Amino acid sequence: MGATSSRLEKALAEYPESERYFGLENFGNTCYANSVLQSLYFCQPFRRAVLEYAQNSMSKSADENMLTCLADLFVQIHSQKKRTGVIAPKRFVQRLKKDNELFRSYMHQDAHEFLNYLLNECSELLEKEAKARKAAESPPAAENNADSASQAELQQQRQQETNNSAESNGGVVAVAPKQAPPPTWIHDLFQGTLVSETRCLACNTVTTREEAFYDLSLDIEQNCSLTACLQNFSATEALDGDDKFFCDACKGLQDAQKRMKIKALPHVLCLHLKRFKYIEQQDRMRKLNYRVVFPFELKLRNTSDDCKGADDFYDLFAVVVHVGQGPNHGHYVSFIKSSEHWLLLDDELVDVVNESHVQQAFGTTQEYNSTAEHGYILLYERR
Template identity: 35%
Template sequence: MRSDLHQPAAHRDFLHCLDRNHIRLDVQHDADEVFLSVLNLIQQQMDHRDLALEVQNLYKISLETQLRCLECSSVQTRSTFLLSLPLHIKEDHNSLEACMASFFEHQELRGTNSCFCPQCGTRKPSRQGVKLLSLPRILCVQLKRFRNMQGSTRKLDCRVTFPENLDFLEILREAFSRNFSQEECKYSLYAVVVHCGCATFGHYTAYVRHRVNRRWYYADDSHVEQTSWQDVQTAYGGRYRGTAYMLMYRRDSKEMDQQPGLSG
């Protein structure tokens, strides 16, 4: 159970900083868009360019897109990166692991979706796949709950389960590129951004896990209180409940595992 004692946390300076950088406080925002905007502002305003790049690299997911022509079998590849992983969810029960596997599934592109093949010299049916080149120290995941349908946006409150600990070697080994050389692929959940409300109106709260004492805390505006993993799981989704919208996982490190009091 949560404690009844609410502890205020300073937040107004941060909000005023957002407002001065044209992220207005009196309008509805998308949490993922604000997150990416803050990263972009850090890059623009930091004088130390190497340090700004290091901040970006904390979240950088490096990908390799492969496009194979279904007629001549030629392959085009290009490297790209994301700062958050956008995962589509079904209007039913979902799991984070299944959503990730779906993101890396091959897709056939035909008809109007056909791509230009340099070998054939014209647009041809093709198969597109995405492979992982590297994973970041902090993996940010966006659950795409907002869907545009017939000109209007609605929110999907369906259930999406997510684990407290994630091992990419177990769930996504086939999504690794041959150039993937990372050894540490285990992650621990440390933050969940929750959205309450509908597509046009709502409120964001967050669950955050303390890195030292490993306890979970619930933040609602300036109020912070201790909570539990069982309470975090209520954000899986369901009607009339707040639903997880963004997940942040931190890559496990041997240094952290070896510190006293951090096991388990």
């Protein structure tokens, strides 16, 4: 620990004076939360948004929830006088266990499930707050009802125009996504849009559907690359046999081809490598100890033709790593990039590492290696 501390103190001379590097205490298998929280803290736009939220909500007597506890933790780290040390995220962990029974036990939990829950919970809380503010600022009921009626009429008219257009647009049917509430800063940072294109092989009609995502879950193979995983994600899939597609133009089930592409790029790209797979014959989950090479600079190739900024690059700034052989035991740590330097954050431990250490998280070609580090969640920021 002494050597590690000395290494970090020497390295701090090259780091911004305002930056803080604090380990997080483990409260009994809470490494899954610590690794994700560290990755999000070093996501600079996310941290700025959380700290701004904390500042704006300080004067309000808001009820405690996951977002207020997250903001409290970020403020606690950011406002430390010392540059390094250890902080106990006790309030946050207590709130997490209170709000979600999945995380109440002391068993090994999944970092990806935690990340999904945290982002969705925070966005829902922000939506509720925005709705409450809008209700408080809304005009008298009579005016409101008149506006609502005119809006509904306009929406119905637009829907009819869309339907008429779909019938005469040369065999392309666009299925509009459901109307969503106004976006929050969680959406602004993490949300992207996928578009699935399904081509009927009988009449050649293409049906498109859009869906939002906070992260992409990618299938992996032994000794592959992240680029190959993304290509496979958008590979053409045959819909035939029992999986035939119901074509609205043909009014029946038909053979079809389907593919998924990215239509709108998120500012922060979260990629989840599907390392845990259910083996039916063994009736259990097992970990895929595959070597997956991920780049430190990424350009997405599986974008749609109308995707804005398709040539933009992403830079890797955090890797959540699973250490161990199985899904029900093991350990999570994170590598984060700060001011062009890489750090290892392992619960209370904060250590300086070089890029080659991060590359060890690619994994190994050996089928069994209980101590191997495997990249599990990759976080990239768009330039």
